[in-house]
Amino acid sequence: MMPLELRNDNKHTSSTCTEAPFSDDLQAIRNRELCDYSQKITYEMALSGSFPRAVRVYADGIYDLFHQGHARQLLQAKNVFPNVYLIVGVCSDELTHSKKGRTVMNEEERYEALRHCRYVDEIVRDAPWELNEEYIEKHKIDFIAHDDIPYGSDSSNDIYAPWKAKGMFVATQRTEGVSTSDIVARIVRDYDIYVRRNLARGYSAKDLNISYLSEKKIRLQNKMHELKDRGKRVMDTIGERKDDMIAKWEEKSREFIENFLLLFGRERLSNIWNESKGKILNALSPPSSPFPPCSPSSSLGDFDFSEDGLPPIKSPRYETPSPPSSSSKNYYSMNDYSDEDEDEGLENATKKEGKD
Numbered sequence: 001m002m003p004l005e006l007r008n009d010n011k012h013t014s015s016t017c018t019e020a021p022f023s024d025d026l027q028a029i030r031n032r033e034l035c036d037y038s039q040k041i042t043y044e045m046a047l048s049g050s051f052p053r054a055v056r057v058y059a060d061g062i063y064d065l066f067h068q069g070h071a072r073q074l075l076q077a078k079n080v081f082p083n084v085y086l087i088v089g090v091c092s093d094e095l096t097h098s099k100k101g102r103t104v105m106n107e108e109e110r111y112e113a114l115r116h117c118r119y120v121d122e123i124v125r126d127a128p129w130e131l132n133e134e135y136i137e138k139h140k141i142d143f144i145a146h147d148d149i150p151y152g153s154d155s156s157n158d159i160y161a162p163w164k165a166k167g168m169f170v171a172t173q174r175t176e177g178v179s180t181s182d183i184v185a186r187i188v189r190d191y192d193i194y195v196r197r198n199l200a201r202g203y204s205a206k207d208l209n210i211s212y213l214s215e216k217k218i219r220l221q222n223k224m225h226e227l228k229d230r231g232k233r234v235m236d237t238i239g240e241r242k243d244d245m246i247a248k249w250e251e252k253s254r255e256f257i258e259n260f261l262l263l264f265g266r267e268r269l270s271n272i273w274n275e276s277k278g279k280i281l282n283a284l285s286p287p288s289s290p291f292p293p294c295s296p297s298s299s300l301g302d303f304d305f306s307e308d309g310l311p312p313i314k315s316p317r318y319e320t321p322s323p324p325s326s327s328s329k330n331y332y333s334m335n336d337y338s339d340e341d342e343d344e345g346l347e348n349a350t351k352k353e354g355k356d
């Protein structure tokens with residue numbers, strides 16, 4: 001636990017922070033007026049930290065899509081000497097578009113982004129592309145901080161060369177792999193993704209500068225991706241519950257088989273068959289039949305079922321006798337007689353009686 005006296009000391013500590021002022025704000029003007037610029041500060045004097053006032057370091061740039069590379073460069077400029085007052089110059093849209101090209105953020109957005117960086121003490125709007133003595137004197141700049149890559153212009157191969165020669169230049173290091181151009185390239189590469197995302201968030205086709213047909217196509221793609229993601233989530237959920245589902249299915253299947261055997265086991269099927277065979281016989285030989293009624297027990301009888309619980313196969317109750325062979329003496333066919341055969345038979349019989 002924090003000591004009581006320490007808590008009392010921190011009771012009145014303020015944590016309020018404000019944005020950096022612009023160069024024409026009263027606070028910035030007051031800081032310049034209090035700065036004794038009559039004595040020039042050398043690099044060694046600034047590095048020692050023994051100079052009575054803060055060293056005024058100036059960094060300039062476009063600062064479009066303010067990112068970590070910009071922040072790291074300003075951090076280096078702030079820490080290049082022990083006591084630094086960091087002034088940041090930001091070029092306007094008109095100057096930037098003529099010298100470098102179109103920006104994503106407008107100048108007001110870029111000014112505000114820099115004002116809220118904690119390393120910055122003052123912002124200069126509409127900063128020049130090349131610095132001159134008049135500008136240096138006006139803002140009482142001691143050193144200029146920038147990366148050491150030569151920046152050319154129409155009049156010079158390196159706009160910072162004069163200040164390097166005077167010993168007023170301190171080099172900062174660029175953050176590799178991070179730049180505004182890289183970010184813009186990523187946006188262009190993934191253009192379709194960002195358009196689909198913004199349409200899903202409520203932006204119109206006019207806001208995104210796309211045609212009506214393109215809007216409908218992208219919205220359809222959004223629906224397809226949504227269905228695909230939903231199906232993937234369902235399959236992932238099923239995959240996670242697969243083992244549990246299989247175990248429950250096996251348990252239910254065993255329970256079903258056991259219940260089925262209890263209801264329709266071997267003994268139960270035998271009872272059902274014995275109870276119903278009388279009804280079957282009555283259906284085959286009703287009371288009005290010319291055949292005498294048969295006793296169920298005498299015709300079908302009691303028998304055991306096979307191992308699989310099914311009744312044995314029995315032969316039909318009544319069978320049609322097979323016709324006797326042609327050699328049988330007692331077999332006579334009505335189709336084999338005619339009138340002539342009958343007369344011949346009587347004649348032969350008369351002759352036979354005469355012999356006897």
